[in-house]
Amino acid sequence: MRTFRPKRRRPQIHAGTPVWLFDLDNTLHHASHAIFPAINSAMTQYIIDALQVERDEANRLRTGYTQRYGAALLGLTRHHDLDAHDFLKYVHTFPDLRAMLRSERGLKRLVDALPGRKIVLTNAPEAYALDVLKELGIERLFERVIAIEHMRDRRYWRAKPDHAMLRRAMRDAHVRLADAVLVEDTRSHLKNYRRLGIRTVWITGHLPQHARPNGSPARLPGTGRPHYVDRCIRSLKSLRLGTRPGRPIEPLTEHPAWR
Template sequence: MKRLLQRDVWVFDLDNTLYPAHTAVMSQVEARMTEFVMQLMELEREEAFKIQHGLWHDYGTTLNGLMVNHKIKAEDFLEFVHDIDHSVLEPNPVLADHIAALDGARIIYTNGSVRHAENVLARLGLDHLFEGIFDIAAADFTPKPQRESFDRFIKRHAVNPARAVMFEDSARNLETAAGIGFATVLVRARENIGNGHTAGPGEHPEFVDYAVDCLDTFLGEVVEGFKETPA
């Protein structure tokens, strides 16, 4: 815990990090992505799903792959895939209290859109707690885990990685963060959800400082650590 108590910039991924991975948010987004590919390429769902996941694997996001190979407008894609039911999310006052107790800058860093992030944060009751949202457009549509995306984030928010902590459900995103100097916290799903990027139970790569199964509980321990540390 000492490694975190020396930091004062708190960087949070959004989806499957600030809420449990089994919540039906990203499953809706994934389905909308498949639907977009189906319409764009006039394919059946199964084939569109394979292409979508291939693009994600090769380009970091489905969007990036579609922009490179099919010259789509990013805004059209983001509006389509984030047109989902956010009411599946419940307010989390415990998490809100813990995040509010973190001294320093608190920033959202997501491969999604600002609009989607705002909708998620509002449903969770966290929308008043962050000084900024760095989304895929701010990254010039270069997604995590690419180093260029991190460089743009660091420049935009004047972040010193040696003073920052990154919370993520994706180990491959944290590998880049760790290489730059961020302290890293992997937020694992409590069961394997099979999406190819959210960490499953027991996963703890060597470049990850802390791997946790409940963000609420872990942040509570961090906050208590600050209380016990002499000023």
């Protein structure tokens, strides 16, 4: 005999009181275009030089620590004698940041139109985050940047998706978890933080895609309709829809690749 289970209603994001927590890379700009390849290359080279290992081993450490801890820096500082600040500066310094940036047209207008407070929450260092926001012309739209330097505690460096770090950061910013809306490209971060009662928006428009043989975009690896995602969007334009006072944002939408 089959047991009837009522469908769980997805919470709606209401206008008027949200606190938007924006990730930076591949959320507010298209980091996969040039910046992520440059950061990954610089991380690998730094590990080669600092730990005196071969390139394959450096790549293994970089990707393994990123998957395990949310940021390669956390694994490198916990398991190796490495200068965290020097590492962050080395891998996030670019000779011409402006030329490497790509973002949505009308980005400033799109972010500014959202009701409520706006905060950047990024595993990148503060100096890099501020430079990116300045080059994008949106630095004045955010009340603060919570970068990886602000996430550490007395013992360890921490990063998204650490629960204790987020609770502490939200207390410091006077944000109730129930009011927070995380806009993020990384599914594991959304999944972990949805458990805290935060509303989640998965933005997919900047994620790398692989073309099918006929040239059409392929399905993003690992995509589906995650139960921990309240909203899935390709563009920040979708956040603006239905945000007039007293009106909920439009219901959950699907990525075109799911259809």
